[in-house]
Amino acid sequence: MDRQGGHKTQQALGTLVAVVGPSGAGKDTLMNLSAQHFADRQDVHFVQRVITRPHDSGGEDHRCVTCDEFDEMRQAGAFAIDWNAHGLSYGIPASVREKLALGHLVVANGSRSVLDRFAGTFSPFVAVNVVASPDILASRLEARGRESREDILRRLARGSLEITGAFDVVTIDNSGSLDDAAARMNQTLSRFLND
Template sequence: MIPSHEPHAVPGTEHGIMVVVVGPSGAGKDTLMALAAKHFSGRAEVHFVRRVITRDGGAGGEDHLSVSDAGFASMEQSGSFAVWWEAHGLKYGIPAEVSVALGKGHLVIANGSRSALHHFKAVFPRLKVINVTARPDVLAARLETRGRETHEDIMARLARGPLTVRGDYNVTELDNSGSLEEAERKILDVINEFLKEVH
């Protein structure tokens, strides 16, 4: 995951707050972000980022702009991304237009990756991280219902690394081991607290 250029802070982005939601597969971050986006849809000062991904648009999961590898490379070279990274054989980009909302002092929320947080930190001075996690047994059960991996593969993946965020970041931990309603209430509370800081 080595970008062709080192990301750097964009003037004006220090007025707003960039929130990056991260978490392992099975933690439910996509579901929680969709619920939060629906809840805050009437708030002009809250923006949810539509990522650019080199993944088929019909593959399910989050709503994203699907592009080819060549298209992604062209966008990267033209400066279309504030941040971009590679993970699991795919490329992900955060559109440069987020700087407009941040320049207005708004709250911008993006789906991210723990391995890419250092890129976000280099670009966005006011960065906050929401780390959505769940107990290993809960993660394993959710992943097994997807039917994409064997039980052994899932347990091996969960054993490979911690679920925490490593590094000097402003992190809010959100445990989604319980009911979806409980986790939804938690993420809405966290976002509302962040909103108090942009006014």
């Protein structure tokens, strides 16, 4: 109770969901479909990441900046969280904090290597791990024409698709029908809405 004798109102906190998965699993496709599904909701936000990668490089719609611009933004506190991977810098804009404080759902493209940092930065936090069978991943990656099927299968054999940590993980298998995986993604995200 506060000094006036009333009950303190607990600030509503929204959930940050980081979507992760190996190349070829279809996480960008599922996120795009979910963004369309929730387009009329004012309390669901899909984050545009800031990345030191050319805008026309394919994949997700991101804000492209130079390395110097990224460093300036980092020093100015422009990111809620940022990290480096594969020679690039990635940032989640600090503006997500305002949306979470309103109790909204924020969905971001994450990275499996920094999920512990996400969990330490956001609470509540959930990781959605989009996976597919090695054969499906290999076929999708082979279609991109960057590696041979043999090289792809060798690389896939070295990595695990499982994610563990001190946070909630929902795994969505996108080996089959895209409609089924999209429905599962939408159902998962709907669980974290404050309706």
